[in-house]
Amino acid sequence: MEWWKDIYGALKAADIKQVVFVPDAGHAKLIDACIADNDIRTVPLASEEEGIAMLAGAWLGGQRGVLLMQSSGVGNCINMIGLMRTCRFPLAAFVTMRGQWHEFNPWQMPMGQGTEPVLEAMDVLVDTVDDPADVARQSEAVLHRAFIGMQAGALLLHQRLMPVKTFGD
Amino acid sequence: MTDSSRADSFPLHRRDIAKQIFDSGGENLLIVTGLGSTNWDFTAAGDCERIFPLWGAMGGAIPLGLGLAMARPEKRVLVATGDADTLMGLGSLTTVAVQMPDNLTITVFDNERYGETGMQATATAHNADIAAIAAASGIPVTGTIRDQEEMDTALPEVLEGRGPAVFVIKVRAEKLPFVLPPKDGAYLKDRFRIALLGDTGIV
Numbered sequence: 001m002e003w004w005k006d007i008y009g010a011l012k013a014a015d016i017k018q019v020v021f022v023p024d025a026g027h028a029k030l031i032d033a034c035i036a037d038n039d040i041r042t043v044p045l046a047s048e049e050e051g052i053a054m055l056a057g058a059w060l061g062g063q064r065g066v067l068l069m070q071s072s073g074v075g076n077c078i079n080m081i082g083l084m085r086t087c088r089f090p091l092a093a094f095v096t097m098r099g100q101w102h103e104f105n106p107w108q109m110p111m112g113q114g115t116e117p118v119l120e121a122m123d124v125l126v127d128t129v130d131d132p133a134d135v136a137r138q139s140e141a142v143l144h145r146a147f148i149g150m151q152a153g154a155l156l157l158h159q160r161l162m163p164v165k166t167f168g169d
Numbered sequence: 170m171t172d173s174s175r176a177d178s179f180p181l182h183r184r185d186i187a188k189q190i191f192d193s194g195g196e197n198l199l200i201v202t203g204l205g206s207t208n209w210d211f212t213a214a215g216d217c218e219r220i221f222p223l224w225g226a227m228g229g230a231i232p233l234g235l236g237l238a239m240a241r242p243e244k245r246v247l248v249a250t251g252d253a254d255t256l257m258g259l260g261s262l263t264t265v266a267v268q269m270p271d272n273l274t275i276t277v278f279d280n281e282r283y284g285e286t287g288m289q290a291t292a293t294a295h296n297a298d299i300a301a302i303a304a305a306s307g308i309p310v311t312g313t314i315r316d317q318e319e320m321d322t323a324l325p326e327v328l329e330g331r332g333p334a335v336f337v338i339k340v341r342a343e344k345l346p347f348v349l350p351p352k353d354g355a356y357l358k359d360r361f362r363i364a365l366l367g368d369t370g371i372v
Contacts, residue, residue: 041239046260053229054236060221061240062366083226087354150372
């Protein structure tokens with residue numbers, strides 16, 4: 001499960017300076033790598049919607065940033081995504097999915113299943129990756145589409161990429 | 170029991186305070202306003218490309234200012250927003266206090282009202298104290314300004330003090346004529362970036 005290194009490599013190649021996040025177990029190693037990188041500012045958020053607004057501010061100041069979050073956090077962002085669409089700010093979000101595959105917690109199902117339709121309802125371009133071999137080029141593509149193509153996009157990291165989580169049952 | 174009509178007689182007028190801050194700030198000051206009244210206040214003070222005035226994105230002014238302040242540490246960033254916008258994003262005060270940007274000042278124009286929707290009372294008309302919440306969130310410089318003398322005293326700290334700082338400015342609950350900036354968000358973004366970044370601001 002080393003695909004997180006491919007995301008980190010893509011962030012570095014795209015000159016990402018701010019990585020803002022609400023932690024998720026699926027992003028833990030990537031977050032640690034960003035924290036250890038002196039050329040990246042890492043920002044733990046109280047709520048994911050702050051991250052959307054922060055990335056708008058970063059872009060106003062001439063920096064590129066990305067948002068890392070779990071699928072449940074997408075629901076917290078919806079109104080703030082309107083800021084990105086109205087002002088045509090670039091957006092690159094990396095979303096670790098719950099509620100898709102071998103999900104042990106039924107409370108994760110509604111937002112997990114709702115993630116893609118609500119993003120698309122806000123005109124965010126959505127891609128899903130479920131094969132570790134594709135993470136590198138998919139990550140590069142979502143970053144290119146944001147900062148070169150000036151679009152709002154999210155890459156959903158399928159739950160198949162994550163270790164199966166249980167509470168011991 | 171609190172007096173939720175007390176803001177009707179607060180001495181400070183929001184447009185005067187916005188004008189004082191804007192005129193004193195100079196070319197180095199980058200301003201992010203919240204949606205609603207603070208947008209109209211700073212547009213009245215001097216609509217210009219160094220202001221990014223929000224027309225929506227409630228709860229977003231403070232984190233937007235944080236992202237900007239982190240990207241441009243050599244500039245002073247002023248967030249000017251209202252009590253309702255701040256209350257919607259209180260968690261962002263804790264986020265600011267983790268990053269500790271010394272170039273970020275947040276001024277909360279607190280009229281204790283939802284100004285655009287019929288002047289309904291916010292939590293600050295009751296028992297909420299945003300300066301105390303900011304201090305408890307870890308913001309190192311906080312204060313509440315209630316009259317012109319306190320505003321004059323605080324102004325150098327607002328514009329040049331070591332941040333991050335949160336100043337709550339208690340302003341009269343008054344409904345004022347609209348003074349509106351352009352509302353095309355893409356234009357507002359691009360004019361700000363070009364003013365700040367020159368040709369590299371053009372994508």
